[in-house]
Amino acid sequence: MKYKYNISICMMVKNEEKNLERCLDSLKVFLDDPLVELIIIDTGSTDKTVDIAKKYTSKLYFHEWNNNFSEMRNISISYATGKWLFLIDGDECLEDPIKTFKLLIENDLENYNTIQFNIKSYLNMSEDSNYSVLPQPRVFRNDGTFRYEGTVHNQPIFKAPILDTDVIVEHYGYISTDNELMERKFQRTATILKEELKKNPNNPYYQYQLAASYSMYGDSKKTLEEIRKAYKIIEKSSKKEKRLHIYMYGTYVRTAFTNNEFNETISICKEGIELQPEHLDLYFVLANAFLVTGERTKAIQNFNKYIDLLNSYDNLPISKDSSIIMYNLDSQSIYNAYFNVASYYYDNKEFKKAYKYLKKLENKSDKNNLMCKILIKLELYDELKLYYNELNDKYLIRNFTISIENEIKKLDKKIIDEIADLFKDNDDEYGLFSKIKLEVDNKDILIKEFLSKYDLNDLPIFYGEIFKEIRDDRIYMISFKKVNNHVLRQYVGLLINEKDSIMKEYLFNFLISNKDKIRDNDYQSNRVYCAIANIILIKSMEGAKQQEKILEEKYVQLFDLYLEKGFNCLEYKYDIRKIRMIYSTLDITEDKFLMIMYLVKESIDNENIELAIKYMREALKEYPHMAKALQEYQKQIFKDIKI
Template structure:
């Protein structure tokens, strides 16, 4: 033998990993006593080229499906005294330590060397799994590998386990979905083949269970680990000592699947064979706590923490743990356990537990925010306000406000004496928090309030603190002085908090009447900020309670607009308003300018120009839709008849020579009439849409008449009759939506039938959904209309005159017993107006969006509860999209990283389609009844009230999954929801079903 060390590797298609591995060996390779041997088993990438840069000893042997054979071939080339085995997806972190060992005399007393390895499971979570492996072997001619997969070395004793030589393994990173899927398919198939020949092979069964677990199939994983456990128990009791890795995996999988009693039983049995197996203490401790056996849980987790410390101080002998991957040795897991221990003691007042043993460990916690939180709880439990003060003084500036807000939350648990002492000692600090506590600590606070107003910003504190501080200002009559120091956005936030949590509407209404009488810039600015919040809050409340806005609210709106117009006159040159308003980023300013221009045009008699400006204001600031639509309709009602009739007359010649003349009417549902008519036009069919119920969403239609604003029933009947009769003359095909027709009393249906016109009715959801059927489709569904008899009567009536019904697949069950012919068609979308916006840049935190157009029926309360719980553990943004135009809402959807739709209905709707078209991952409830009715490639994540939190969490943690679902969603919509393709479906229905 001419070399001290032979480094032996087998590789295949490893160009992504190999260079990193070989660079980590460079120091070893440079030593003249080392040789590098690489056996390639069939690479098709640049693996061989990279290998030859580092060694001449590169050989090719065709892969035969047996890892041990390939290992043994690589060993056959070794000439060194010692053999070192390493894989391409590993790197040696400690080359100097390995050299020192090889050059030492103590190595001569051993034939096998065990070293330590860290397996990186998650880059995002900084999650590692640890284990010990035999990697250096005396090259005495007896050493070899056996086993087709998960090959195991047949080595000689004595064995030395070293603590200071480490490998890093990158082969099982959870975020690399492609890699994980590839390894699962390869490994699982090979293991299944081996197990057919030897079903009782404990190690192979154990590895198969781990493969399923890493693949996310926990149900199959736990069944396989049970089989491994049973096979192990059939063996001689002495052999179990060498198989107790099964206990660790069994306990881990049982904990993951919430089988807590099973966890405890398995852990106790495993610890009877080796009481140093710290993973088992970890699993058992958490299982006890889940079962609310807190004393046992705390004692067990304390033992885990103790063993964890011994491991890192090299006082824990784990040298026999060669087949075990230690899942709980990383610092993140330790810190989470400390968090649970201390939070449990803090929360459960009946638990008396000495936390002094944890203080030294808390000082070593690497997560700064967590460390501060845990020490805070300990000091509060100990009533050590002085230590709490020192902790505050030493907190990192970037963590100061999160810490203050956390402290304010915990302060609610103080008794009166503790609270007074806290205020006293914290008032000694010379910063905003110190001054706040000084204000709290005295009755004579006017001077201190002025000092705070002039120097600090209260908005960085919690809502509760803001309320407390503003209450002091109200008492001292300093609130207006305070508002002058703040920007308008901050004023709005404070007013909103006080209205929502303290019901201060009357206070602020009185303030508007009494405190801002002057028409100066500051008075107007503050007035419109307060009025804006009052108006939006009132509008939101009225929608929830389904009540009309009273005269006082309309009066406030008029004052708000007038003050707003005065405000923009201070800011901008009025002669330039037409030129500059479109460039402004502040939509409220743009709204006021448009209102100024609309009023000006109206005063000059330019009615159409005035309407155009009002409509543009509606687009820019849809929050005021209630008032703007009312204003537009006041102007427009008198013109409505002429506009629609004139328009129909204008297109009569245009339609005269077309084979298909189609009118869609007379309500816009989620932009479907607009999309369908555009799609039909794109394939050469002359189609138009008529909408009697335009809304704040501001969808585009060819003809719009807002009959909901006409209070007189006779006037509505006369208007719709005139429009309907004119339309019947000009169109051949009538495609109605949501149970509406041309004339308000549906008398047009008999005329259409007698005229031989082709009529189709398309239903969209609540117009046909009956609870008795809905609950069979989804056990969670809440129907909007609970009066089934009225729905059935309506369907009976419509189906007498209309023979053809069109529905999405999810509504078939509701209409099949009424209409003679039921046709299936999907929702349509203009994919060109939904350019995918999949983010490729790194955002500081993800954005989750939910649009509760109907909160009760979408399950919004469950979604909000899940978001609230997840906010405790994760840093992300959440937007509830309400009271916006369709375009404004789409702008928010484009920024989203995850969109959550409904979780009750059991079928996906238009919002989910829009989200997928934008390349966004979607969570919505797809019931078992509906799953087989959709294309198999539907990329929606199904969630219901029982699992919505877990489903959001899984997507939140996995950026790669979000991107994959986004791409798949866009492809799905292009295939199944393109309005042009849906138009072709409709064309076929129109032509073949007359």
């Protein structure tokens, strides 16, 4: 056969305007070579596919779609005059075009008839760590005999020897955000498959492909129904025959797992592993099924087997098997396996083993949290700091500091200071925080520096510990005015936890000493006052309830002040004349409570006791945290009236 070109790139497309340009751009290094031709068959596009194709080739041909994939493929290669046929689809592209070009142009390929690439199919557009991998022959010697067979999911009829490569073709066809396009693709493929199954209902491959079509379509229940039918066809076959259909086991177990059929998942995984002991997907799914059913030790055994196969995968025969799609070679699956194994060893106090597995993973919050625990358990404090310094993401850094602070609470003060000493020279918020912990003489200066440099609304709550060192009311009021109510309450809750009665007493006295210093129209000061009073009251009532005591008189007085300052806030934020109409629709629980209490006061002032009682009951229902304070309050205003 006389060849005009070295390579003929053959494509069959229809309505691929969203993908085609990306595909053809990845082929540019080929298209710039005069010995490469690009042949595109369009089977009836109604979008801009044809316009895009014309920019890249003059060899654009039109053939009406006839529901036969192989026939269309064969038409495309019939135009080819190249020595080699390179088949690629419009929703694919080369991951490394130059590497692929050098492989096909510069290598001596005379000893081969077929070249196999790896098809990397992304399952989620927003997360490139989730994909499947399928070895697939894509380049064939154009000897006049090569062809495709099969109406749908066409199969290339090729010759050995085969050259296995690590070339990756990225496939985006499974994640189209064009629902109408995906619907058309599904209906087209499923319709053809159903017609083929009418002719040959015991064809396990077509039955499997129908299940795969439903899977791509996102219908997991229908997928399970169809894959069970495929399995039923081969269920009574010999092991030798079943091995020929090992391709269906991965889809079966994943779908059974998704449908919460865990016993079925485990059974089919075990059978598949017996047929093909290198099938790492089966070990991965089996491990997760054992996790869900509470058999953690078995889960870890299978995760370890998965990891062993993963580390030698490129050298395993199964890695070249073009019939088996692997879904668990992706980084998300690898992370899942290693993290579960590391967590298991940590829980079993085998910290060195846990560390070994965890080190292999990319940085994520859950990994960093566990790594922090392990490094502290192993007393590797220098490495703890080194690990922290290598983090370059604000979110991960802050989560790591939260982990450090949570862990060191369990340690002696000497070790806490030792760790703080390691971090104190860091030029960041945690470095300055660590310095404040250790400083004796200049603590106030450092705290003021911290408060001026960093936004308290944007920091993890543990940084509120610095307020325990402040004894200047002005710093409290100035600092607290800068934070929103939610954050302020968290800081106050941190400061007056049950182990620190000193801070609770200090903040109580802070409120009492400032009760007459705040103007009624100073919204921010009233807001801060209410937020602090609210937490102190709730904490005090929790303690009184646990000890079955009445609320101390001083907290009853504080409740009166809380209402007074709360009413000031209401008058600033709302039209106080209309609160009777709006309070019931509020989503802000505390504002709603304060409005009801304002209506209680108003009803008392108007001597409408019956209405006041109604509102008091409503307040108790709305804000049960204040139950004890409300009981004491009602004694003051209702005397012996029971509400």
